[in-house]
Amino acid sequence: MKSPLLSLPGAVPAEGVDEGVAAHYGDLFREQRALADGTGFVDLSHRGVVTVTGEDRLGWLHLLLTQHVSDLPPGRATEALILSAHGHIEHALYLVDDGETVWAHVEPGTQEALIAYLESMKFFYKVEVADRTADIAVVHLPAGSITEVPEGVVVRETPYGRDLFLPRAELEAFAAQAGPPAGILAHEALRVEQHRPRLGFETDHRTIPHELGWIGSAVHLQKGCYRGQETVARVQNLGKPPRRLVFLHLDGSEVHLPGPGTDIRLADDGPEGRKIGFVTTSVRHHELGPVALALVKRNVPVDARLVAGDTAAAQETVVEP
Numbered sequence: 163m164k165s166p167l168l169s170l171p172g173a174v175p176a177e178g179v180d181e182g183v184a185a186h187y188g189d190l191f192r193e194q195r196a197l198a199d200g201t202g203f204v205d206l207s208h209r210g211v212v213t214v215t216g217e218d219r220l221g222w223l224h225l226l227l228t229q230h231v232s233d234l235p236p237g238r239a240t241e242a243l244i245l246s247a248h249g250h251i252e253h254a255l256y257l258v259d260d261g262e263t264v265w266a267h268v269e270p271g272t273q274e275a276l277i278a279y280l281e282s283m284k285f286f287y288k289v290e291v292a293d294r295t296a297d298i299a300v301v302h303l304p305a306g307s308i309t310e311v312p313e314g315v316v317v318r319e320t321p322y323g324r325d326l327f328l329p330r331a332e333l334e335a336f337a338a339q340a341g342p343p344a345g346i347l348a349h350e351a352l353r354v355e356q357h358r359p360r361l362g363f364e365t366d367h368r369t370i371p372h373e374l375g376w377i378g379s380a381v382h383l384q385k386g387c388y389r390g391q392e393t394v395a396r397v398q399n400l401g402k403p404p405r406r407l408v409f410l411h412l413d414g415s416e417v418h419l420p421g422p423g424t425d426i427r428l429a430d431d432g433p434e435g436r437k438i439g440f441v442t443t444s445v446r447h448h449e450l451g452p453v454a455l456a457l458v459k460r461n462v463p464v465d466a467r468l469v470a471g472d473t474a475a476a477q478e479t480v481v482e483p
Contacts, residue, residue, distance in 0.1 A: 186345035200306025207299035210273030249393025
């Protein structure tokens with residue numbers, strides 16, 4: 163869905179998965195600094211919005227999700243995954259319950275497949291699943307923001323800021339009083355700095371939660387009875403994941419960032435060395451310079467010097483080997 167905020171001065175449309183909102187509004191680093199200082203907002207109205215209502219909603223979701231949600235208190239934010247039968251990540255949901263309805267925002271374009279799966283699992287449970295993307299827009303306020311939230315708007319509050327489930331018809335009016343807008347690139351830069359994985363960016367068809375550090379924040383280890391739980395338990399109790407997420411400090415003298423999918427090799431092995439990982443997200447950060455998230459083989463030494471394409475990279479551990 164194309165956001166009306168693309169008509170704001172300086173707006174440059176994002177491409178790819180984030181098409182429909184602004185990549186930036188003319189000054190990427192200023193927008194990053196504003197978010198880091200707790201001012202402004204990010205238009206995330208291209209994200210999918212799914213609701214679950216009905217008296218059985220929490221107990222039913224508890225059986226399907228990796229997170230413990232059967233007793234989720236109203237207003238408490240959480241995140242959860244849906245896994246394949248083999249434990250691979252298929253969906254990531256960012257949730258809050260308002261006492262009557264579970265609200266979730268998901269990656270753009272994934273809501274239809276998610277709803278199809280949820281509908282197939284309803285059986286005799288008293289639940290109703292709805293796609294609210296057409297009438298509800300997600301807006302992000304950074305941590306420390308003092309922007310007033312309109313009355314009646316559902317809020318998902320996290321250490322990184324607040325996600326608002328705002329009626330789409332009120333998006334332009336809210337933007338007019340919410341401070342300077344920041345584009346999705348600024349939001350992504352802070353996400354990378356915070357080492358937070360994103361579905362479809364840090365994941366591929368075989369990613370399991372342990373590889374990305376999603377254990378705890380999105381996967382509760384004291385519950386079972388969800389699809390893929392056997393893989394989670396086996397890796398937790400008997401082994402290690404095959405890959406691990408790392409944070410890369412990239413050589414700032416390079417003009418171009420190594421894009422997603424760029425091969426990573428050991429610097430000591432030279433340009434013909436074997437591939438030991440790949441870049442998942444790369445950004446230019448207002449303080450750290452060019453940085454990236456990447457997946458590498460678990461046994462890569464934590465102090466090894468790496469090369470992403472032709473760019474030298476120093477790694478910082480996110481997931482322990």
